[in-house]
Amino acid sequence: MRYRNATAYRFLTPYLLIFAIFWIWPIISSFLISFQATRTLPWRFAPAFNWGRLIGDPAFFNALKNTLLILVIQVPVMISLAVVMAVLLNSPLLKARGLYRFAFFAPVVVGEVAYSAVFRLMFSLDFGIINKLLNSVGLEKIDWFSNVTPAMALIMIAVTWRWAGYNAIIILAGLQSIPEDVYEAATLDRVSKVKQFFHITLPLLKPVIVFCAVLSIIGTMQLFTEPFLITERGGPGGGTETLGLLLYRQGFRSLNFGYASAIAYTMAGLAIAITLVQLWLMREPK
């Protein structure tokens, strides 16, 4: 290859400008702001102001606890479900494949606001279709919005509904890249379908599954719209408040940019840790 500096940068510059202004600089700036007291003008450098407050703030730990709880329960459930969907959608025995694909993949195009509204309506106490259906089969109706456990469950159900198909698409693509003859060889070796799944499919899918898990974790960590709109600003009483929501409240309701930046960087720290774990999981065996 020849070196073509001028040409290359002519193609790159427009994007790099935007990238620098709206991504790289904010990353740095946010870090700096997190060390400043921003409640009063002019802002002043006070490292302990936000970070000190963070480690003593019950609201922060509540949000952190909720976020991690959702992560730990929702992500594995959703990924498992996505694997099942993908494997079954890939089955040569399946008829009307297009319809099933539509059913599972359609939520991918639904916006957060639209589906939050629907879930809110479906799960409402007295008039929600879910409680009506529970009643009709003789079960107690559940107060999804006034108690913490059902409210958390509702958030997890909603997020799972919205994102399982998305992950199934990625996993399905991974499945389809596994060569057919591997399975043919296994069948000739009298390996059952179930064993094929655990000993061939899953190991070969591992990189894809790890990729999905990391995407989902980073997405869920920033969860905002669902607790904002479905459970009404993280209700009941902060029971579903997430880090994303706390950041919004601190940054854009109280206009406390320094503290919100410290929260943001806590999320970034978690994301970096998770990325490192991913790299470690995906490392080539020596």
Next chain:
Amino acid sequence: MAAVTLTNVVKRFGTFEVVHGANIAIADGEFVVFVGPSGCGKSTLLRMIAGLEDISGGEIAIGGKLVNDVEAADRGIAMVFQSYALYPHMTVEQNLSFGLRMNGNPKADTDRRVKRAAGILCIEELMQRRPKQLSGGQRQRVAIGRAIVREPQVFLFDEPLSNLDAELRVQMRVEISRLHKELGVTMIYVTHDQTEAMTLADRIVVLKAGNVEQIGAPLDLYDDPANRFVAGFIGSPKMNFLKANVVEQDQRSVTVELANHGGAKLKKPLCEALPAVGTEVVLGVRPEHFFEVGEGDCDIPVKADVAEHLGSVSYVYANAGAEELVVEREAARQRASGDHFTVSIKAERSLLFDKTGARIR
């Protein structure tokens, strides 16, 4: 039309040197083939001539003009690629005219050139098709046509026939030869196939690991290779190499004893410095240069392992000591595996190499 001169051309990728100072002078109108095993630097050299790779050291001149810093497009060259590199989203006609159209060449002239190239290559009926709808041979013609349209001073071919099947390859080889005669333009052709090199070239440049091993006319390389590598690379099947020791020396010749053939001796006249008695040497004999008993200067008995009969000619693979010999015979249809027979080597039809592979003349 133009001559191409390479002076001490060096190519480095980072600190890794892949071409170590190549000196090649190509005359105007000559057909030169760069040949060598993969990784020898032949394609890199061609791409440097084309201007697709930077030149790390040395000079390249085309038509007497230094082109080190000249863009590919301004070097007066056209190139035919191994994968044909046809634009898949354009018709044959658009493929042929793309370069000219993009550079604002007058439409009438473009049409004339495209028509001429299509005529030369007999692809007039294919003009509205897309590359996907063409056979391998047709794609190859279009790729060559695209080069012709440029009316270049120098044609560059990068392994253009390696994606074709054997029959088509022979056919296109003849076609490229014809094209060279018709256009009379300088052509530089890269291949790993010594048959292509032998049949096409006015002169062959043999390369190995970034070094020019020898430059010469095809038959000169065959008759008088500079070293063991060239001797082995040119000719098919490969030349046999027999281990030997110098046992006697007189005024103008040495006698060597073959190490693996029961003390058979050959007296070989030489014209340069003679190797000392006791020196280990290698005797090279082409499969087609084994003669009937008594016809040569040294008889060696062999036992056939495998015999291949191609009709006009037979190849007998014989194991003798640690050495596998290939013997070519015109009338040997009766030979079968397990047969014992004797072949004879002529001194003037054998070559002597020292332990490093250099020729002893």
Next chain:
Amino acid sequence: MTSRSQRRLGRSILLHLFLTPLALVWLFPLWMMVVFSTMPDNGIFSPGIELLPHDGFLDNFNNLQRDTNFVGAIGISVSVAVTYTFLSVLLTSMAGWALARYEFLGKGLVVAIIFGTITLPYAVVLIPQFIMVARDFQLANTWIALIVPPLFNSLGVLFMRQAFSMMPAELFDAARVEGVKEWRIFLFVALPLARPMLAALAIILFLASWNNYLWPLLINSQPGAMTAPVALGTLIGLTKVSWGGIMAGAVMLTVPMLIVFVLLQRHFIAGIAAGAVK
């Protein structure tokens, strides 16, 4: 003894018996969205179970339009999404082309920065972006505020870089030898060949912009400047509001995308499968 085909049939029935209820559960919220959007509010809040659509969509839409200027908001959403998609495809494919096809000083650094920061949460840049756009540039409640900052998305760059580097290098060399200028090679050789990838990228970017909520919520909060999701979001949780209207809005946001999804499923799936967008 059961034959091969009987065993296959048994497995097939089992598969469908499991997958069909799951598919119905998955479709249920979408179906209910449509049903709600056609019911009057007193229908939605009646004790009976209603699972079939009525004919009240237009009434609900009128209620929605009374609560907020939804048609105007849709207009903003469409214009913003179209402009954003065009600009983003252009910028990211140019950058992807340079990274895939040129050697240049600083390439390693550029790639390292893009890759190294790709998993950072968006939340990190939210506050500085907001301060910059709203306070420093005074651009809150403008189209520029909605379109330009989200253009930083680097996944598109990596996607297009991948697309261009999978094309045979000889194709571009051939054009170069023919004296075709670099930007024309990009425009007339590379881009046409990348059409399927461009389609996938464009669809994913359009969808992302269309559904984007948090950034437009923060930066364009004035009634006349809201995008459709933001306008709809302001109604959720209000006491005196038409839920049928909200559902009509949800349907208007969702159904066009579902149609696009069905028509262009292949590109959609290609885009998502390649991880084009988080």
